[in-house]
Amino acid sequence: MSDDDETDLAYLPAETAYLVEPDQRYDLWKLSYREYLTTTHWDYTRRRALLRAGRQCQRCEATNQRLDVHHLTYDRLGREAERDLVVLCAACHAMEHGLHAA
Numbered sequence: 096m097s098d099d100d101e102t103d104l105a106y107l108p109a110e111t112a113y114l115v116e117p118d119q120r121y122d123l124w125k126l127s128y129r130e131y132l133t134t135t136h137w138d139y140t141r142r143r144a145l146l147r148a149g150r151q152c153q154r155c156e157a158t159n160q161r162l163d164v165h166h167l168t169y170d171r172l173g174r175e176a177e178r179d180l181v182v183l184c185a186a187c188h189a190m191e192h193g194l195h196a197a
């Protein structure tokens with residue numbers, strides 16, 4: 096996936112659930128979290144969050160790190176609001192989950 100492809104995502108509407116295959120969309124709420132993270136919907140949602148954050152950790156502002164998109168709440172899984180997600184580097188993400196040793 097090139098950067099050009101990711102830039103195109105900026106023009107997609109925030110609601111991306113329609114991008115999911117119809118049968119997958121039906122099942123989106125029933126998926127395990129691990130399965131959910133493999134869906135097209137999550138792929139777009141995650142990449143849109145990274146674009147919004149400017150590919151920067153929203154806690155420590157690191158830019159040269161692998162960045163994760165962390166759910167602040169799972170209440171809207173499958174139809175996340177922008178405020179439900181935060182972009183974190185691996186270290187900040189581990190802190191968020193209380194995995195200080197990792």
Ligand SMILES: [Zn+2]
Pocket residue numbers: 152153154155156157183184185186187188
């Ligand atoms: Zn960080």
Ligand SMILES: [Zn+2]
Pocket residue numbers: 164165166188191192
């Ligand atoms: Zn997380």
